[in-house]
Amino acid sequence: MLFYIISLIVIAIDQLSKLWVRSSMVVGGSRPFLDPYVHFEYYQNTGAAFSSFQGYGKLFVVFAVFVTAVIIYYRTKGVLKGTWMELATGFLVGGAIGNAIDRVLFGKVTDFIVLGRMTGIMNIADIAINIGIVAIILSVIFRREPKQSYS
Template identity: 60%
Template sequence: MAFYMLALIVLLIDQGSKWWIRVHMFVGEQRNVLAPYLHFEYYQNSGAAFSSFQGYGKWFAYLAVVVVAALIYYRVNGAIRGWVLELAAGFIAGGALGNALDRLIFGKVTDFIVWGSGSGIMNIADLAINAGVILLIVGMLIRSWQDKRSYSFK
C-alpha cells in the first residue's frame, strides 16, 4: 500500500508545483528562494534529462508508462518487498508518471528547480526519481547483505 500512496503523493505534489510555476511565472523568469543555494527558473523541456533528445519527449512518456507497469508487475510478483524497496518504487513511479503527464498533456516537462550556481534544472518528479534510484540501490545492497548473512549461517 505504501507504494501506491507514495506514488500518488509524489504525483500530486509534482503536478501542483508545476501548475504553480506555470500560473505564477513566465518562461525564463527566475526567482530566488534560498540564494545562493536554490532558485526557481521556469523552463520547458521537450526532451529528456539534461535537455537531451529535444522534441522526442512523448517517447519518454511511453517509456515511463512501461517502467511503472514493470514496477507494478514486480511488486505484485514479490520481487519488490520490504519498506526500502517499496519507497524506492513509489518514488520512481510517482516521478515517472508526473513527467509523463506533462509530456502527454503539454508536449514538454515543466522544470524549475536550480541548485547552486545552475548545474542543472529539474522538478519534483526528477527529485523523486533520483531519491527512488538511491533507495533502490540501498535496498538491493541491504537485500544482498541479508542474503549473504542468512546463507553464511546455514
C-alpha cells in the same frame, strides 16, 4: 500500500508545483528561493535530462508506462518487497508518472528548480526519480539475505 501512497503524493506535489510555476511565472523568468542554495527558473523541456533528446518527449511517456508496468508486475510477484523497496519504487513511479502527465498534456515538461550553481533545471518528479534510483541501489546493496543453515 506504501508504494501507492508515495506515488500519489509525489504526483500530487509535482503537478501542483508545476501548476503554480505555469500560473505565476513566465518562461525564462527567475525567482529567488533559499538563495544561494536554490532558486526557481521556469523552463519548458521537450526532451530529457539536461535538455538531451529535445523533441522526443513522447517516447519518454512510453518509457514511463513501461517502467511503471514492470515495477507493478514485479511487486505483484513479490520480487520488490520491503519498506525501502516500497519507498524507492513509489518515488520512481511517482516521478515517472508526474513527468509523463506533462508530456501528454503539454508536449513538454515544466522544469523550475535550480540547485546552487548547477546548470541543470529540474522539477519535483526529477528529484523523486533520483531519490527512487538511489534508494533502489542502496536497498540492493544493503539487502539482508536470510541466513541458511547447513545441517
